[in-house]
Amino acid sequence: MARLKNLPAPAKSAAIAALTVLIWSVGDHALPRGLPLGIVLMGTVFGALNALVAIGIVLVYKANKIVNFAQAEFGSVAAVIAIELRLKSHWNYFAAIVAGLILALVLGALVEMLVMRRFRNAPRLIVAVATIGLAQVLNGISVIIPLKWSGLSTGNFSTPFETHFSIYPVRFSGDYVVVMVVVPLVLLALTWFLKFTDYGVAIRAAAENGDRANLLGVPVTRLSTIVWAIAGVLSALAVVLRVPLLGFASFTSVSGGGFSLLLRTLAAAVIGGMTSLPMTFLAAVGLGILQELGAWTFHNSTYVDAMLLFVILGIFLLQRERFTRASETGIATWKALREVRPIPSELRRLPEVRAGLWIGRILLGGFVLLYPLWAQPSQEQLAAIIFIYAIVAISLVVLTGWAGNISLGQWALVGFGACTTGTLVGRHGWDLFLAIPVAMAVSALVAFLIGLPALRITGPFLAVTTLAFAVTSSTYFLEDRYFSWFVPDQVARPALWNRLPLDKDWQMYFLCLAALVLCIYTAQRLRRTRTGRALLATRDNFQAAQSVAIETTRVKLAGFAISGAFAGLAGSLYVLHQFGFKTDSFGPEVSVRLFSMVVIGGLGSVPGAVLGAVYVRGTEFYLSGGYALIASGGGLMLLLLLLPGGLGELVYRIRDTLLRRVANRRGLVVPSLVADVRVGTEDAPVALGAALGGLTSTTNGHSNGNDNGKHAPQEELETVG
């Protein structure tokens, strides 16, 4: 590799070409069905379409440090309007497309101005979660529009490019050629725009250092609007180029969104280091080719999904230097979260504060203990599920909140725990209390294995890896057709100690509650131990942690293993709760939803994460009729619009308000509480920054995400080591 890098450009191109031909030739002979050129070209075209989405992700990330999960759906509303204009109003093809792209531009800008701008001070993870809600809303609108406009319709989106040619085994139309021409042109145009126009240079400047760009008079806010507008156009363009190739049905989403696409586009974006557009393009095309060759060879897409995890891991690990550099330049900081401060030491021991805490605990404890008295069995059942999710949320707090490793595949770890307990108890007649530790160990081991590459890759790179792990697990590892010895079907609940039956929902409720309390206690204790402090120190300042003799490698892996063990426990309870295992219940969407719930609750603290689980699943499970909308993507967006800091922040703000009153009444000066006092809008960032002594660097109210996760609590760093 190093030798290749040192070659002059023509020799390098020749070497790459020769290598490609060699791989092709070997593959063509080695694979049972060969590597037909037509399939490679088909993969190139589909990959190029994905590249448009991936490039949109990169642009938004560069400008705002936001991973836009809604990128595939972002332009879908404008695109379906363009399609309807063409199909129903019989507009000229070019006019319809141009109208759609202009609309996408406008809608992209509007979304930024009306929605995303409200999140400018919110932690980046919160904003990423808001985009998950946005994706659901846009997807819903893009399905409803054609249904309302023209009813049920399917068919061809005819274009003027009707030429056809065949390359075995595919017959290509002119529309494929259009993709092959348009996407590289768009890439070149974007590159030119970013390199040679004032706005482009400003966008790159703002991406590199938003604060500095702001100080130099760069209109960062306006640039952000432009970037989102471009992202909208890219997304819409991907749709209007895709529909002529694959067809259109007014009752399905045109975006092609979903976790398969999300994984491929996000993977391409991170392989491009979230910065390089050409590399992102090449990665998307490469993954597209891999996808088509896999389907061609295996007659299905499952094995490709299974392979993707290893391909992505391989790329990340082989290109470790690139990704490490990217992390060092700030990419990893998209995890930025607001720290939850403990109750100030000046107030902690005051009788009214202690009484308040105890009253709160008693009320909460009384409520959960007495809940089954008035709850219906189905509500007890759902409450038990919420407890299980809360345990998984705690596992995410350990892994992401404390260890700083983002996981979009946590639910898959739950699946491994569920399978282990289900198989041991259901098939082999093991003691439940023996099976549970084994399940925890298995999940811990799997998490450990996932954690090994995490020693080299972080931030969004790890997020993609874990998302790939979630997809691979649900399509392969947790599928009983491939691992029937491991994946159970039905599992009856044993009586605890052969005395206490678990048949009733209230019995399961209390078992799950007990496990949750144990997990909360363990996690809180862990946080105070040396391991807990070391996790935080490693997360916040890797080099500093190493300099105080913390074995960062061991600490990181311990974070994964501990988190996996919690997830394994949750899985054990889940398989009992559901009387069995269903692979369909362990799809990647659950992991992403889980991640959302923990982020909006507060990843930094155990109570916050539990609160998030209770809120998200509670609204989904307990509200019906119109109120159920709260649980939808729209509801999630609305919540975050009202509370850009998430639920956790609201709760801690209320707590601090009460503490401030106590401090005022007692005439105590508590600096950490005073820092939270709101001041005039104009002065706010400066005042806040000054009050926090530089711990939070916000400038002009615009946080670029580089700052929020950087500061470890002083008291913790002092005690480490």
Next chain:
Amino acid sequence: MSVSRQEEAAAVAEAPHAAARAATRASFHLRRYLPIYVFGTIWVLMIGLFPTINHNNNDNSQVLGTSQRSGLRAGGDQAAGPTDGTVDFGAGGDSAAPGAAGGQDLVGGDTNSGPIAAPVTGQGTTVGGVECKPGVRQLPFSQYAAPCEAKFTGNNGGATSRGVDAKTIKITIRRNSDASGPNAQAVDQVNKQAGNATASEANGYGQEFIPYFNKMFELYGRKVVFTLWDGQGNGTDEAQSKGQEAACADATNIAQSQKAFGAVGWGFGYMSQPFSECAARQKIYVSLGAAYFPETYYQKWDPYVWAGTMECERISHDVAEYIGKRLAHKKAQWAGDPLLQNNERKFGTYVPNNDGYQHCVNLTEADLTTKYHQPKPERYDYTLDVSQFPTEAARGITQFRAANVSSIIMACDPISMVFLTRSAGEQNYHPEWINIGVAADDTNGYARLWDARAINGHLFGMSQLGTDAKVYSQEGEAAIAYKAATGKKEMPQGAGLVYYFLLQLFNQIQAAGPNLTPQNIAIGTHNMPDGGGATSAVGTWRFKDDHTAIEDSREIFWDSTATGYDGKKGAYVETYGGKRFKTGEWPQENPPIAPK
């Protein structure tokens, strides 16, 4: 008091000799990890002294109940003695249904004292005033209703089951939380386009039918009371076999809070797989549960989950027979491409990549190779994820075209067909499309959504559904019932299907006899005589040896010039005048079809 590692090291270093150093180290270790050791010890003792072992668990073979299929003959003598340990039968007579109350787990309600009276079939006058004699059904104009019974008098046993008392049988209509969401609206649009009822309309028609069914069917002094309830389950998730948590909570609510005997879907239609399974665990009777699963699946959830559509193993064997006898080893004459037309048929199957469907397609392939000496068909296993349907279809078509597949077996959903046919057209690939009748592929409404270039002249195969013309006919039995129920002169088109949905439910409840339990529903249902027949509206209904109603298939082909029953262009046309064939009955000859 926490001690840092350095302090520990210092303390160890200060110890005078090796033993002291080891003791100091051990004391620090114990102080740090003592809670873990204590916890571990307690845990081990707990496992040793008080084990938590499930002694009778075998996850893959767990069967909730096994209904007795023998021992009773339809309309004949009643066998004595318990069937599965929970149900007793009353004293004999010529009853076709179980008699005395058994050992059901009753929840509330009263149990009438005294012996339960036995129903009398084939004589007297029915509760609806029909003169009853052998061969007459409870609805005298119906080919599918249960055999008629004389009006029941005597003790019905009262609360024989949860949700049952002396006067009522509670059935919950479960409406999903996303019943008005975008996906549900899309499904409604598809139904409307096909001339069927939307879920909301179907619910309205059902409500019109209910008083009539309650009046006409022998419910042994009871009435079926339907209660609409908004559940938490998400229909879109459940359609993809997800959303089990909320589905199970809904089942629990229906069973334990509403204390209902059974449940039906919104619009009186089918329930999802996740809900059906949870319902079975909660001992809820589901007359129209998960569709198109193999019989082994229904046996696993016996006696709670039933279905109207044919179980997929039977479909698989029938498909193999249909292909083996009528299509295999012959030229693909209805393919659009001359190259394909002039060669012997080569088959390809497009099937979802999940367990149940794969199992059934494997059966077809095995039959084809062993019984009909046909090479194993090409196959593409697509991902059952709507967002991936377009790309998966393109891949499937590419593979079939490359393999020169002349005839594609449609073991897939109708939405995938939208993209498959479109992709085939784009590839200038014109194979025969062999419909096997699953997932409403054999309805005009969906077929009209497919690419006409691909299907016109090339689409034919089998259908298990009823014929629109007969189901929706104003002279058909559904219309007769509707008119009698409402006094109206015409039946709205969508009401026809709802009639058959309700008919299966009321048939089963009547067949169970006065001692209404899920077990007795199973016994009564398996002993019901066959309904319909080879030329009837929805074919032959037979539960003798399975849990699904439809037993036979008809042959259909697509005619783009034909007018459907809804007056729209494009419709499936039947061969042999709509005659249906059971397993083993398919004639060994060329299909007399003319796809256009």
